[in-house]
Amino acid sequence: MTNRNLVSIHDLHVAFDSELGTTEALKGIDLDIKHGRTTAIVGESGSGKSITALAMMRLIQRPGRVTSGQILFTPAGKETIDVLQIPDNSDELFDLRGGKMAMIFQEPMTALSPVHTIGDQVTEAILTHRQVTKAEAFARACEMLKRVGINDAEQRMNQYPFEFSGGMRQRVVIAMALVCDPELLICDEPTTALDVTIQAEILALIRELKSALDTSVLFITHDLAVVAQLADDVVVMHRGRVLEVGTVRQILKRPVHPYTQALLAAIPTPATTGRLDTVAELLTEENLLPYPLVTIKDDQKVALPIDQIPEALR
Numbered sequence: 001m002t003n004r005n006l007v008s009i010h011d012l013h014v015a016f017d018s019e020l021g022t023t024e025a026l027k028g029i030d031l032d033i034k035h036g037r038t039t040a041i042v043g044e045s046g047s048g049k050s051i052t053a054l055a056m057m058r059l060i061q062r063p064g065r066v067t068s069g070q071i072l073f074t075p076a077g078k079e080t081i082d083v084l085q086i087p088d089n090s091d092e093l094f095d096l097r098g099g100k101m102a103m104i105f106q107e108p109m110t111a112l113s114p115v116h117t118i119g120d121q122v123t124e125a126i127l128t129h130r131q132v133t134k135a136e137a138f139a140r141a142c143e144m145l146k147r148v149g150i151n152d153a154e155q156r157m158n159q160y161p162f163e164f165s166g167g168m169r170q171r172v173v174i175a176m177a178l179v180c181d182p183e184l185l186i187c188d189e190p191t192t193a194l195d196v197t198i199q200a201e202i203l204a205l206i207r208e209l210k211s212a213l214d215t216s217v218l219f220i221t222h223d224l225a226v227v228a229q230l231a232d233d234v235v236v237m238h239r240g241r242v243l244e245v246g247t248v249r250q251i252l253k254r255p256v257h258p259y260t261q262a263l264l265a266a267i268p269t270p271a272t273t274g275r276l277d278t279v280a281e282l283l284t285e286e287n288l289l290p291y292p293l294v295t296i297k298d299d300q301k302v303a304l305p306i307d308q309i310p311e312a313l314r
């Protein structure tokens with residue numbers, strides 16, 4: 001495992017324009033995704049998790065726009081590029097989206113067409129990005145479907161999404177995302193729409209495929225239990241800012257920011273509901289002032305003034 005940065009985001013700002021004015025969805029975020037690791041972004045609804053991922057894929061749409069910043073991406077053996085500088089409609093952008101980076105969403109039907117067979121859709125995903133024959137693509141599609149745990153893949157290739165359960169559809173979407181060997185798999189709440197046992201299966205699958213295929217993963221969730229199971233590194237976001245960054249151990253064992261501490265306190269236990277809106281009750285406005293991120297002990301980062309950081313960690 002190396003510590004090379006696959007993606008390094010610097011001071012990224014995203015704004016949404018409306019008749020009422022402009023709202024900043026991302027207010028200057030910095031984050032790194034290390035090669036070969038699973039980085040989780042955790043935060044409440046509206047904190048800017050999805051917007052961050054969409055910006056990386058160049059999928060922010062009007063009325064949203066990136067107003068400034070850099071998204072540096074360094075594929076293996078290649079030069080660093082700033083994703084934000086890639087020309088619109090270029091081959092390079094096409095190669096980035098779905099080729100070098102692939103994304104899966106909460107709702108599998110976002111990525112699937114109801115009117116095409118599963119086999120055609122996975123085959124098409126390969127043909128779009130790789131120069132292989134249709135027969136080769138079809139064989140690879142079938143192999144990938146087996147790999148993600150679809151039994152009788154040969155027969156299932158001829159079926160339509162409605163003939164698959166929600167969990168099976170999400171497996172298909174994972175297969176589609178991974179057929180082109182992306183360097184980064186972005187998962188935006190991929191299990192939220194699934195019931196609990198299926199959630200666990202999908203998480204296990206992502207973990208297994210990540211190590212088997214040597215893909216780095218960015219995993220977006222509001223669920224710290226998922227973070228604990230899956231992440232190597234954690235980025236805590238709130239209202240368009242990054243408040244804390246660390247390894248999963250650091251974030252779970254010695255969270256420094258009051259917001260991270262409140263998130264941890266809101267994890268459901270048999271005695272509490274664990275609703276994230278209880279987080280707000282544990283915080284004051286002063287806890288959430290927009291301080292810059294500073295690096296503390298062992299490369300942990302936190303957005304606090306130095307005098308609010310325990311001396312032993314400075």
Ligand SMILES: Nc1ncnc2c1ncn2[C@@H]1O[C@H](COP(=O)(O)OP(=O)(O)OP(=O)(O)O)[C@@H](O)[C@H]1O
Binds near residue numbers: 025044047050052064
């Ligand atoms: N289409 C839009 N129009 C206007 N503002 C938007 C739009 N999409 C996002 N935003 C703004 O960006 C902020 C961050 O949105 P984002 O979707 O990234 O949140 P999130 O952290 O992914 O939340 P969730 O957990 O609910 O998915 C929102 O609070 C909102 O202010």
Ligand SMILES: [Mg+2]
Binds near residue numbers: 049051188
């Ligand atoms: Mg989201």
